[in-house]
Amino acid sequence: MPDDTSTFPEQIDSPGADARRIWFLRGARTAFSVPGLILASAFVGFAGLAREAGLTLAQAVFMTGMVWALPAKVVLVGAIMSGASLPAAAFAVALSSIRLMPMVVALVPELKGSRTPKWLLYLLSHCVAVTSWVLAMERVGRIPREMRATYYAGLGFTLVLTNMVVVGVVYTLAGNLPPIVSAGLLLLTPMYFLTSLWGSARERAGHVAMVLGLGLGPFFHTVWPGFDLLAAGLTGGVAACIYHRLVRRRAAA
Amino acid sequence: MTFTSIDAWWWPFLFILVAGWLATDSWRFLGVYFGGRISESSDILVLVRTVATALVAAVIGNLIVFPTGALAATSLALRVGAVAAGFVAYLLLGRRVLIGIVAAEIVLGVGILASQPL
Numbered sequence: 001m002p003d004d005t006s007t008f009p010e011q012i013d014s015p016g017a018d019a020r021r022i023w024f025l026r027g028a029r030t031a032f033s034v035p036g037l038i039l040a041s042a043f044v045g046f047a048g049l050a051r052e053a054g055l056t057l058a059q060a061v062f063m064t065g066m067v068w069a070l071p072a073k074v075v076l077v078g079a080i081m082s083g084a085s086l087p088a089a090a091f092a093v094a095l096s097s098i099r100l101m102p103m104v105v106a107l108v109p110e111l112k113g114s115r116t117p118k119w120l121l122y123l124l125s126h127c128v129a130v131t132s133w134v135l136a137m138e139r140v141g142r143i144p145r146e147m148r149a150t151y152y153a154g155l156g157f158t159l160v161l162t163n164m165v166v167v168g169v170v171y172t173l174a175g176n177l178p179p180i181v182s183a184g185l186l187l188l189t190p191m192y193f194l195t196s197l198w199g200s201a202r203e204r205a206g207h208v209a210m211v212l213g214l215g216l217g218p219f220f221h222t223v224w225p226g227f228d229l230l231a232a233g234l235t236g237g238v239a240a241c242i243y244h245r246l247v248r249r250r251a252a253a
Numbered sequence: 254m255t256f257t258s259i260d261a262w263w264w265p266f267l268f269i270l271v272a273g274w275l276a277t278d279s280w281r282f283l284g285v286y287f288g289g290r291i292s293e294s295s296d297i298l299v300l301v302r303t304v305a306t307a308l309v310a311a312v313i314g315n316l317i318v319f320p321t322g323a324l325a326a327t328s329l330a331l332r333v334g335a336v337a338a339g340f341v342a343y344l345l346l347g348r349r350v351l352i353g354i355v356a357a358e359i360v361l362g363v364g365i366l367a368s369q370p371l
Contacts, residue, residue, distance in 0.1 A: 052322040067273040071309045078312035080256040093276035096308040104284025125281040182323035195343045195353040209303035213310025218318035232311035237304030
């Protein structure tokens with residue numbers, strides 16, 4: 001069966017079950033590229049964080065599968081740790097996840113073939129988070145249109161399932177680590193986001209928002225626990241956006 | 254209505270479903286619904302991105318300043334030093350996430366070992 005890959009050009013013309021399987025597997029293989037491995041290391045950190053926050057193994061794995069986007073999960077765990085109520089936690093997670101909408105909006109026209117059913121697109125959209133989105137946007141252009149949804153299904157669901165396993169395994173091991181390793185594990189999440197948020201910012205305002213959030217988070221944690229994330233996210237985000245508009249106006253003048 | 258306020262096995266899962274799954278997949282599903290009809294660079298999206306960035310950065314700030322578990326046993330100066338070293342390494346050495354993480358971990362590890370009585 002593995003030899004089938006060498007014959008795919010003929011099969012593009014008549015997409016059958018074989019071609020579908022090949023493109024699904026190619027998508028699955030993309031999950032084990034360098035960005036996929038960096039993401040897995042971030043989930044190693046998340047497993048340690050979830051354990052420290054008091055989540056059970058089942059809750060941590062469940063959250064990984066259901067929420068998927070790592071920033072949303074880190075905000076959710078952060079809200080749980082600071083004792084936020086359900087509405088406050090949901091609001092903070094929702095605010096941190098609005099950005100998923102434009103990402104999906106941009107990806108859907110790329111994935112859609114002439115006969116791709118709508119329900120499949122809704123199902124696939126669950127796999128959208130930064131890593132799978134960047135990988136897909138980078139590569140779907142080189143994939144026959146009718147096979148793109150299949151390819152993304154392979155990529156997306158492999159990423160989700162693999163990292164559910166990563167979280168489960170690391171959570172189980174994390175109970176028996178020496179303190180120095182355990183401390184290192186808990187430093188993974190902050191370092192992953194400090195660097196990846198900085199790198200993925202599209203405009204200077206993103207850097208301003210990051211620096212403001214870093215300071216405002218601990219500040220509001222002291223003065224307004226339970227609403228610290230919402231307060232820091234809204235004030236920091238709005239201030240950074242105002243900065244963006246001021247700079248642009250000055251540039252235009 | 255916090256994560257721990259109802260003592261039933263299903264409550265944390267319901268909490269995760271509402272505050273986690275519903276709060277994220279609603280946006281993804283709206284994205285499919287609108288598919289291709291919103292431009293990536295429109296003004297409102299700058300605000301969407303900065304609020305999301307500030308929210309995640311706020312959690313990161315809390316994790317560094319008010320950590321839990323084994324990290325809580327380290328000094329604030331060591332944590333800030335490790336994170337700063339990792340970030341500088343990231344900026345100077347080709348902006349690679351892995352380099353930043355490794356540099357921060359090394360400084361943290363050395364710092365913990367150095368602060369232990371021999």
